[in-house]
Amino acid sequence: MKKLNKKYEKLSAYLDEELSSQETREIEEELKFSKELQDKLNELKRIKKLTVSSIRCIPEAPYFETRLAATLNNKERHFEKLRKWIPAMGFTVLAVFLMIFLKFNPGVLNELVEQQKTNLAGFYQENLKPLFFASDLSNEDVFNFAFSKQLPLDKSNGQYLKLGYEPDGKEFFEIKTSGTDIQVDNLNKFVSKLKLNDTQKQQVDSILESYADNLQSQVLVNDKNTIAINPNLWNYNKAIVADLISFARKANKEEFNKIVPAGYFNYDNPEIATNVRRVKDSKDNQYIFFTPDTIFTESYEFDMNKFKKEMEIAKKEMKKNMEEARINLRDMKINLKLDSSFAKLKNDTSWAKNYKVFFDSNLCRVQLPQIVIPDISMPDMEEISKQVEEAMKNIPPIIIDVPGGKSKSYSFKYEYKDSSSNPVKIRIPNVDSILKNMGIFKGDSLLFNGKGKYFFPDSMASVFNDSLMYFDKEEFQQQMKRLQQEMERMREEMKRLRIEIHKDTLQRDKDDGSVEI
Amino acid sequence: MDSKNTEKDLQNAQILNLDDDFSLVKRFIDGDESVFAVLVQRHKEKVRNIIYLTMNSSNSVDDIAQDVFLTVYRNLNNFRFESQFTTWLYRVTVNKCKDHMRKIKIRNIFTPINEAESKTDDSITPEDTDVSGIVQKAIRRLPEKLRVPLMLKDIEGMSYQEIAETVQCEIGTVKSRIFRAREGLKNLLKPYEEELMI
Numbered sequence: 157m158k159k160l161n162k163k164y165e166k167l168s169a170y171l172d173e174e175l176s177s178q179e180t181r182e183i184e185e186e187l188k189f190s191k192e193l194q195d196k197l198n199e200l201k202r203i204k205k206l207t208v209s210s211i212r213c214i215p216e217a218p219y220f221e222t223r224l225a226a227t228l229n230n231k232e233r234h235f236e237k238l239r240k241w242i243p244a245m246g247f248t249v250l251a252v253f254l255m256i257f258l259k260f261n262p263g264v265l266n267e268l269v270e271q272q273k274t275n276l277a278g279f280y281q282e283n284l285k286p287l288f289f290a291s292d293l294s295n296e297d298v299f300n301f302a303f304s305k306q307l308p309l310d311k312s313n314g315q316y317l318k319l320g321y322e323p324d325g326k327e328f329f330e331i332k333t334s335g336t337d338i339q340v341d342n343l344n345k346f347v348s349k350l351k352l353n354d355t356q357k358q359q360v361d362s363i364l365e366s367y368a369d370n371l372q373s374q375v376l377v378n379d380k381n382t383i384a385i386n387p388n389l390w391n392y393n394k395a396i397v398a399d400l401i402s403f404a405r406k407a408n409k410e411e412f413n414k415i416v417p418a419g420y421f422n423y424d425n426p427e428i429a430t431n432v433r434r435v436k437d438s439k440d441n442q443y444i445f446f447t448p449d450t451i452f453t454e455s456y457e458f459d460m461n462k463f464k465k466e467m468e469i470a471k472k473e474m475k476k477n478m479e480e481a482r483i484n485l486r487d488m489k490i491n492l493k494l495d496s497s498f499a500k501l502k503n504d505t506s507w508a509k510n511y512k513v514f515f516d517s518n519l520c521r522v523q524l525p526q527i528v529i530p531d532i533s534m535p536d537m538e539e540i541s542k543q544v545e546e547a548m549k550n551i552p553p554i555i556i557d558v559p560g561g562k563s564k565s566y567s568f569k570y571e572y573k574d575s576s577s578n579p580v581k582i583r584i585p586n587v588d589s590i591l592k593n594m595g596i597f598k599g600d601s602l603l604f605n606g607k608g609k610y611f612f613p614d615s616m617a618s619v620f621n622d623s624l625m626y627f628d629k630e631e632f633q634q635q636m637k638r639l640q641q642e643m644e645r646m647r648e649e650m651k652r653l654r655i656e657i658h659k660d661t662l663q664r665d666k667d668d669g670s671v672e673i
Numbered sequence: 674m675d676s677k678n679t680e681k682d683l684q685n686a687q688i689l690n691l692d693d694d695f696s697l698v699k700r701f702i703d704g705d706e707s708v709f710a711v712l713v714q715r716h717k718e719k720v721r722n723i724i725y726l727t728m729n730s731s732n733s734v735d736d737i738a739q740d741v742f743l744t745v746y747r748n749l750n751n752f753r754f755e756s757q758f759t760t761w762l763y764r765v766t767v768n769k770c771k772d773h774m775r776k777i778k779i780r781n782i783f784t785p786i787n788e789a790e791s792k793t794d795d796s797i798t799p800e801d802t803d804v805s806g807i808v809q810k811a812i813r814r815l816p817e818k819l820r821v822p823l824m825l826k827d828i829e830g831m832s833y834q835e836i837a838e839t840v841q842c843e844i845g846t847v848k849s850r851i852f853r854a855r856e857g858l859k860n861l862l863k864p865y866e867e868e869l870m871i
Contacts, residue, residue, distance in 0.1 A: 161852075168852035172826060174833045203855045206862070207827045210808035213718075214725040217735055220717055221710060224742055 164196055171200050277454040280447050284376040284384055284458065293371060295364040299343040302396035306332075307375070317375065319390060327390060330521040331383070346404075349415060356407045363403060367396050370436055373458045376443070384443040384456060388435065395435040402428045446522060694758035701749050709749070713742055716759065719829070720766050726824035727770040729813040737773050741766050756838060763831075763839040767821060774817065811861040815854055822847050823854035 169175050170183045187193050258265060293308075301307045309315040309331065318330040343364075347357050371392060376384040405412045443456045694715075697708045720741055724734045744765055752761065812820060821840060825831045833851075837844045 164856075165848055165852040168855060169833070169848050172833070172851070174848065199859065200855055203858050203862075204827055206804075206808050207812065207823065207855075207858065210805040211726065211812070211824070211828050212805075213722050213828075214731055214734055216718060217721065217738075220721075220735065220738065221713055223735075224713060224739055225710075227739055227743060228746060 163193070164200075167193060167197055168200055171197065171204060273452075276449075277445070277452065277456075280378070280380055280382045280445055281384075281454070281456050282380070283378045284382070284456070285378065286372040286376055286458075286463065293368040295361050295368075296341070296343045298364040298367050298371070298396065299346065299400075301371070302393060302400060303342065305393055307371070317385075319393060327387075328521055329385060346400075350404050350408045350411045352407055356403075359403065359407075360400070363399050364396075367392065367399075372463075373460050376456075376458060381448055383446045385446065386443050388438050391435045391438070395432045398428045399432050451522065695754060698749060698752050698754075698758055702752070709746060712745075712758075716762055717742070719759075720762065723763060723766050723825065723829060724770055726828055727767060727817070727821050728773065729809070729820070733773060737766075737769050741769050744769070757835075760835060760838045763825075763835070764841065767839055770821075771817075807862065807865055808858075811858055814861060815857050819850050819854035819857060822850045823858075826851055 166175065166179065166183055170180060175183065183193075187197065297308055305319040307317045309317050314332075316330075316332045318332060320328050320330070322328055343360075347360060350356075352360065371389075374386045374389045374392060401412075404415075441455045441457050442453055445452050445454055445456075694712070697712055700708045701712075717738065721734050721738045724737045724741075725731055728734065728737070741762075745762060752758070812824075815823070818840075822836050825836045825839065826833070831839070833844045833847045836847045840847070
């Protein structure tokens with residue numbers, strides 16, 4: 157049966173003219189001798205004829221293309237509508253992906269931020285070099301840094317870096333482009349005030365020179381207008397003052413006491429020396445980076461030895477070719493440009509919690525409330541610095557003579573020394589009670605310490621600093637004159653009063669009827 | 674004179690060449706979407722007939738044909754020129770018909786029995802006297818896999834090779850299915866031997 161079906165299949169294909177010529181010849185041979193095959197072929201022909209004749213083609217659709225074109229346009233418009241939402245959908249998918257990713261990797265974002273911070277820090281740390289070379293800093297500059305807290309950044313443009321403390325004790329630094337009020341020749345005035353001999357003067361020079369080298373790595377700059385300040389600079393300032401004061405006291409105590417009154421500097425020399433050494437040996441690598449974009453603190457290791465080698469090479473070059481080396485040396489030094497690029501820091505609130513910037517055409521002041529200065533317990537040199545700074549001016553000092561603690565009722569005198577006239581001496585008895593009554597000095601402690609020799613720095617010092625110490629000669633003389641006139645008037649008044657009282661007494665006695673003797 | 678004829682022949686050859694399906698498809702791929710209208714114009718009736726013969730109904734012919742040409746429009750850029758354009762077009766058409774029939778079957782599952790019965794009545798009754806009507810009903814009752822090759826051969830006049838490519842099967846299978854379709858028709862039409870003079 158299966159074999160027969162296969163034959164009929166072939167016959168059906170023969171009817172459709174789908175057999176090869178070989179198969180066609182074979183089937184035609186068979187058809188000649190097989191009545192059964194002939195009948196089957198006729199049957200298949202009739203079925204095919206019925207199929208072909210019964211099926212009519214579907215009538216043409218005249219608007220088919222029009223409808224298709226409309227559908228295509230609609231589909232395109234629909235796609236266009238969807239395409240509008242693709243960005244929104246993309247962002248949504250991205251947001252969801254990020255949320256899921258951050259849910260399972262919460263540290264990634266912080267790492268990324270830290271990485272970016274490091275990259276930014278790296279960018280600004282490139283090519284940092286000392287702002288001033290040791291050879292550029294004169295002893296006068298170092299001396300002025302000690303007592304005026306000013307370092308020259310660019311002497312030709314009058315640009316100075318000034319350190320300081322706000323009234324609330326927070327550190328600040330300023331970059332001044334002009335108008336500095338620093339006096340000249342302070343070092344020589346200091347030497348002459350102390351009446352130092354040549355050897356002692358050389359020792360002072362030696363002290364100052366030793367700091368010039370160290371100060372190099374404390375302020376760095378680069379070509380990206382970055383200034384990096386090591387907070388240890390504040391300690392250096394104190395160390396230089398302490399070192400100089402310590403030396404001055406040792407060199408000429410008598411003259412030193414005329415500049416720095418007793419009680420202001422009460423530190424042992426070995427203690428000072430230890431602290432100075434600690435400041436110089438401090439390897440603190442945390443710098444404050446002041447950039448046109450931001451202010452930040454970051455660890456940075458400045459390779460002083462490498463820099464010195466570069467300098468050595470530059471010096472050798474200088475010997476070979478003076479002109480070329482001078483250009484190289486000039487290229488190595490980068491001057492900080494205090495331009496308007498820093499001004500935008502003022503409006504940036506991202507770091508405003510930590511720093512405050514005040515900016516005008518010739519001054520940029522940065523308050524640094526959160527810096528960490530290496531913890532070296534240097535004595536507070538603020539008051540002493542003021543004393544020395546004032547001493548360098550041409551105002552005759554007021555010398556306070558503090559008596560010893562032998563007397564029960566404490567008193568002291570001060571002398572106003574005029575170079576041309578005799579000393580003016582004013583005696584003020586029982587100062588402690590006066591100040592207590594005036595409310596200036598509160599508490600039970602006396603003006604003197606237990607031994608009765610020194611003023612406490614926070615009591616009389618403040619009183620005198622704020623008042624008498626800074627009177628100039630003419631003003632003081634005028635005030636004295638007015639005081640004398642007042643006293644004279646008071647004396648006259650008292651005399652008149654006494655006479656009147658006397659008269660009244662006599663009159664009353666008379667009225668009482670007492671017997672006159 | 675000879676050179677003029679040669680030039681004319683060349684122009685005709687170029688025109689013919691540019692107008693064949695491959696050239697049109699190539700132009701479409703190159704960005705000339707206007708040629709798609711030519712392709713539609715050229716093949717729409719064939720596509721509609723295949724749908725009509727495959728579905729045995731004129732109800733959804735135009736809808737399916739629209740769907741076929743939309744699919745072709747979207748996928749024509751991916752045409753790889755490995756077969757005739759018509760072979761690919763008819764294959765898309767048959768597949769669309771199959772999809773449509775599948776949808777109808779699924780829809781019928783959720784349609785009430787009475788409503789479904791009233792929709793299609795392919796049963797041949799003794800009252801039927803129209804020869805064409807009787808044969809059409811018999812064809813409709815053939816299974817799809819037998820009916821489609823038979824229609825493509827007898828009505829569309831495709832070769833077994835083209836049918837095999839369109840319905841994606843072997844030529845031997847096509848040969849067998851066409852014979853079985855004819856045998857099936859013979860059996861269905863046996864009660865009407867006299868009227869039909871089989």
